[in-house]
Every structure is written in structure tokens, then in C-alpha cells.
Amino acid sequence: MKQKLGYASGALADNLIMNGFSALVLPVYNIGLFVNPVLLGWAMAIPRFFDAITDPIMGNLSDNTRTRWGRRRPYIVAGIIATVLLLPLLWMAPSSADWTVFWWLTIFGVLYFLAYTVFIIPYQALGFEMTSDYDERTRLLAWPNYIGLTASFFMPWLPRFIEFDGFGGVVSGAIWVSVAMGVIILVSGLLPAIVGREIARAEDQQKIKLLDAIKLTLKNRAFLIVVSANVVMLTGLATFVNLSLYVNIFYIYGGDRDAGTALAGIAGSTYAGFSYLSVLLGTTIATRLGKKPACFILLSLTLLGVSSMWWTLRPEWPYLQLASTALVGFGLQGSWMMFFIMIGDVCEEDERENGLRREGIFSAVGGFSRKMSVAVASILGGSMLSLIAFDAEAAANGTLDPSVLDRLKTVFVLGQASVVMLGMLLLYFYPISRARAEETQRILQQRRAAPSEEL
Template identity: 40%
Template sequence: MNQNQLVPLKARISWGMGGWADNFIFQMLMILALPIYNIELGIDPVWVGMALMLPRLFDAITDPLMGNISDNTRSRWGRRRPWIFVGALLSAILLPLLWMPPFSGKEASIIYFAIVSTVYALTYTMFVVPYTALGFELSNDYDERTKAMSWRMYIGLLAGLCIPNLYAWCQHDIFEGDILKGARWVSLIVAVTVLITGLLPAILCRENIIPKKQEKLKLGKALIETIKDGPFRLLLSGYVIIITGLLTSAALALYVNIYHVFAGDKKLAAEVSALGGMLAVVGAYLGVRLAAIISAKTGKKETMIIGLSLALISVGSMIFTMQAGFQVHEFWGFKFHPQAISFFFYGMGQQGCWLLIDSMTADICDEDELRSDRRREGMFGAVKSLALKSGVAITGLTGGLVIKFAGVSDATQGVDVAVAATLHKLFIIIQASGLVAGIIIFIFYPITRAKSAETRRLLDARNSANPLT
């Protein structure tokens, strides 16, 4: 690897800080939507799911548009950084407003939530699409890309240590039982951290890849060319299927703990879920490091399959660990339940996979440049972001439908024991199905270490013969 392909530590950290903002902007909406609007306000879970799906439909337009705008932007600050700045600022402003419906009626409250979350989705797109594209440009080396992008995971996972505690923090004694009030104050504090960390990549990073004087590509043609890419379609298929399975099940997790494991005790369930989520983050840290090591010795496809297999085994173990009857132990103020062990290994398996998705997308950008003679990280990042959000849109609805299918409507009235057991079974089956399908798809992923190296050699030779002007 040439020295100029190494990413300086300052650049890694500066770009990685955006992972904190990214995690909170995306996760806070998903983590608190059902607990606040269904469990606390008594709104039908299907309606909450519909409200979560609406912004994702909007994303089908705004994500590719933002990717194309970013690719075609020419400014003294670069293609990506101005949009990162504006997106982070607006997202931080809107975050607390998600939990401030000025109405008492259920219908008016859910309409308000749908509108605000749709605008919030737009500001998130303005941040995350250029931010991801900036990461693709950090290096053109097969392994250095994985190492550099791991900083987004390392710093983002610090946020991940906090995210499982969000619902528990909303129930802190300082809020005197008013969970909606708790959500507002907690999200306000989070918004300040989002503002700081989201602005850092825009202020401190520099765009290392200078775009060629290439013709600006219209949105429709750019989108078609991106979707026509065979390896990218395969990558997206596996990504969306895995996301759909995992996030549909994630919508059930808190319900399983509250009503199946802890017999309706919301506070204990939130505290146990918080520790389980935090241990999953600890496992994820190890998973990111192990993924980088294994990938350097084998390849990204092989590492992806190993990580998904470990996640699948961990999900299977939840058949036994997410059960009532285990004694809850307290250590240093945290509530430990055996399910935390399953979540630890689950985090270790799946987090390395998310790292590799980004690194593999950067390799696909090289393949695209070899074919089209254009750098289009923005559009590839946008379509990847749209795939993630599409998975979230599907799960926002399917999560609510599965909850209602199992027999839950108004959770403020409690959940029957048999219904809770059904939720537990569906929680396991849906996740496992998505992981198995993902493993099968990635077996056929075509870009190997050798193919990527050959593509890079051809690009370097062509660029040397035709230097940038």
C-alpha cells in the first residue's frame, strides 16, 4: 500500500465523530416511537408504524436527489461538507420536537408525529448521504478503507452505549413518572451532542479525492446506472433483507421483555434491556476489530458470512435466555439477566457486517469508475442509505402489524400471557429468517480481494495516463 493511501489519524477521528450524530439521529426516532406513542399515549401500533413509514416513502425521492446533488456540487468547501453542516444543524433542532405534540387527541398527535418525522427525515438525509460519501473517499486501498471506516463504528458505538438507556432515562425519578416529559428533556440533551459531533466532519475534514472535470449526470440516469450495477444490487438485496428481519424483531424486543419476561414491569424491563444493549455495544467493539483483522487475512465476503453466522447463533440462544424465571442480579446499579450474554455475541457478529457493507460499497465505486469513468460516491451512498431507510420503512409497518397480529392493540391495557409468548416466538423466527437469507445472498457476492486489486491497478494506470486537470 502506498503511503498516500493511508488515512491520517486526525482525519479518521474527525470523520468518525459523525458516527455519534448518525447513530443518535437515526436510532432515537426508532427506539422511542412505539414506547412513547403506543405504550404511553395508547395509539394503535399500526398507526405508529404508518407514521414511521411515511418519512421513508419521502426518502425514496430525497435520498437519490441528495446523492446526485452532492456528486454535482462544486463549492470552495467541497462537494460534501456544506451539506453535512446544514443537515446536522437542522436535525439537532428537530430532534426534541418529535416528542412535543401540542394536541391531546390520539389522531392529532399521530398526524403531528408523522409530519415532524418526515421533515426530520429530510434533514437526516442532508447529513448522512454526503457524510457517507465523504467516508468512501477517505482511501482507495482495499484494507485501509475498512480500517478508516471502522472509526465511524468506534465512535458511533459510544453513542450505542447510551441508546439502550434512552427509554430508561425517560423514566428517571426526576421526571416524576411523566415519561413524555422525560423524552423531551433527554432528546434535548442528545440534540446538543448531535450538533457538536455532526458539525465536526464538516469543519475538520478535507475531501481528499478531487473530482475530475466530469459532465454532471442527471438524476434519472445517475440512479439507473447505480441500480444496474450487479454487485451493488446483490449487496443491497442482502442488506435490506437482513435489516428487515432484524428491525422488525427489534420492534418486538421491548414488548417481549415487558410482557413475556417481566410480567408487565416496564421499569425493570427497560433497565435489563439497557444493560443487554450496552453489552451488545461492547461486543460490537470487539466485532469491528475482529472484522478488520479477519478481513485483512481473508476477504470482506468471507468475514461478512462469519459475522452473520455468529449473529444467527446468538439469536437462536435467545430461545432460552429471554425467558421468565431467571433471577435478575444487580451489579454497580445495572440489572443483569442471562439474555445479556446473547446480546453480547449478537453485537459482536452483526456490527462487523455493517462496517463491511460500507467498505464493500467503496470497492463497488471503484468498479463503477472503471466502467463509467465517473466518481459517484454520493449516489451509491444515497441508494445504500435509501435501502437502509426502506428496510426501516418496511419494519416500521411490519413491526406494528406483527405486534397487532400477535394480539396487542392498546398496550396500556396490558398483554395476555399467551400473546406475550407468541411475541417471543416471532421475535426469534423473524430475525433468524433474515440472517439465513443474508448468508445465502453473500455467498454469491463477486468482488474478491484479487478482483478489487486488479480494478485498482487499472484505475491507477488510466489516471496516470490521463491526470486531473
């Protein structure tokens, strides 16, 4: 339990690092300072593109590293410290001019997410290799979801926190909030390096070149299916969820930022609360029926939740949407957890086929796909506001055409439902069942018991 909790604490840092950036860019620079949302979309996306490209490099570097402290832990420490130092700088642009903010956010965003890569890729790889048991891996990797979700209770409140009058403005508010988050990130991010233990036998394996590692990884059919389903859903949901704050402020409350950000915070906390139940439900089903059936059940709940928003997003009953939010939370978080845990089973299959422990490169390619998804979603989110003719200044002044807000709701609801259905379709082809995973474990255990014979 000590190792489980220590490793899981890193998920709290992960949540704050990744989502703290996304949660504050538009509230600070678009809603607060009226910076062009299309430029902000690109400023959010370019660091993610750069970050995604560095993921495979970091993964292979970690797999090939040999130190007295292991392959993962030195990078976890270095990455977490650099991230904490860079976070407040994101909000210190020298002026609110569109292009000044664009270049500032782009440059410091690249450095910030590079530091994040140095932390997150070795951190995820460490989790994959702490156990090789099919069900124990599920139980171990459920804990980061429990701990990481702690941040999700107050993450939706960040736009509200930075509006606090005592800060003197959204920019200074974002800086102070970032400093507070940095303290939590530092403590929680260092714990995995202290208590995490790697699989010792991997230290003596041969090193593999980056291009060869990527080629082997992309030949793995099960991995490609998991990644494709994850990419489709993450890109779509991140694109449309970026619009949720706008829905609450402008569609539900007609431009009242205080009421809209408060409702967004309550909705986010509701989602986080039911996400705990989602993790528990997913863990329970997966240890009895397997990971694929668990994922299908959870995605079905998610689909039902996002579809119901068509009826629950109503200005006359603002809090009715919480029923849909609860249902989405009950399904979605466990689905993300299943996608991640499935990659651990893929690593075992890869060792069976290729004789190598390559958790780093699998984590990296998976991370590459997720970060590219978020990067694309950042562009699409900013562009989506432009395509539906949304203008934050006009909306704040009450001069926005009401039909724009109707389009905002339509895109927000139907877009989410579509990508969840597509993700379920892709998941249908995932080939690793419980029986297949247990067979793989038997083969690997036999090899480890008699390594000379296998060689």
C-alpha cells in the same frame, strides 16, 4: 489519525439521529400514552418513505455540486443544524389523541428525516472517497463504528431515562433527553465537515443527470447483491428488534416497566460492548482474508446468537438472555460494517467501468434501500403487535392472555434467525474479491498517471 477520528465522529451523530427517533416513539406514545401501535407504525414509516425517495436526489445533487468548500461539507453542516432543531419537536404533539399524534409525528418526522438526508448522504460519500486503498478503506471505515457505538451504550437506556420522575412524565422526559442528544449531535456532526478531505480530481468531472446516474447504479451487479442482502436483514431485524422492549417488559417481567426497561438497557449496553469486538474481528479478518469471508464468519456468529434466544429468554432467569445478546453483538455490528465498506469497493469498480466518481449516488441508493427497509419494518413492527393480538393497556393491567406472550417470543426469535440466513444466502453471490479489487486499483492508478491517453 486526525482525519479518521474527525470523520468517525459523524457516526455518533448518525446513531443518535436515526436510532433516537426509533427508540422513543413506542415508549412515549404507545407504552406511555396508549396511542394505537398501528397508527404509530405508519407515522414512523411515512417519513422514512419520504426520506428514502429524497436520498437519490440528495446524492446526485452532492455529486454535481461545485463549491469552494467541496461537494459534501456544506450539506453536512446544513443538515446537522436542521436536525438538532427539529428533534425535540417530535414529542410536542398538542394532545394524546390517536390521530393528532399520528399527524404531528408524520409531519415533523418528514422534516426531521429530510434534514437527516441532507447530512448523512454527503457524509457517507465523503468516507468512500477519502482513500482508494482496499485495506486502508477498511481501517478508515472501521473508525465510525468504534465512535458510533459509543451512542449504543446509552441508546437502549433512553426509554428508562424518560421515565425519570424529575421530568414529570414521558413526554417532557423525551423533550429534555432530545435536547441533550442535540448538543452531542451538533458537535459530533460538524467535525467531519471540518477535517474531512475530498478527492480533488472529482471536482473537474462532468455532471450527470439523476435518472442516468440511477440507471448506471442499478446495472452494477455487485452493488445490487450487497444492497439486497442488507435490505433483507435490516428489514427483518428492525421489524423484530422493535419487539425486544415488549419481550422484556411483558414476557420477562409481566408488565413491570421499570424492570423491563432496565434489563433492555443492560442488554443494549452488552450488545454495544461486544460490538466493539465485532468491529475489531471484522477488520482483522477482512484485512487478511477479504471482506466477503469476514462477513460470512460474522453472520454465522449472529445466527448462532439469535437462535440461542429460544433457550435464553426465560422469565425465571431474566439475565440469561445477555449470553445471546453478547454473541449477536460479536457478529452483527461487524457485518453491517462489511456491507458498508463493500460499497466503497463497488465505487472503485464503477469508476473503472464508467470513469466517474459517484460516491454520492451509491451512498444515496444504498441509503434509499436502508431507509425503505426501516420504513417497512416500522409498519410491520406495529402491525406485528396487532397480528399477535398484543394490547399494551391489557398487558399493563395484567389481563393479557398468556398465549399472546408466547407468540411474541416465537415471532421475535424465529423471525430474526430466518432473515439472517437469507442474508447469508444472498451474500454468497457477491463477486468482488481482494484480487479483483486490487486489479481494479492497478487499472485506475494507470489511468490517473496518464489521463490524456485514457481520454
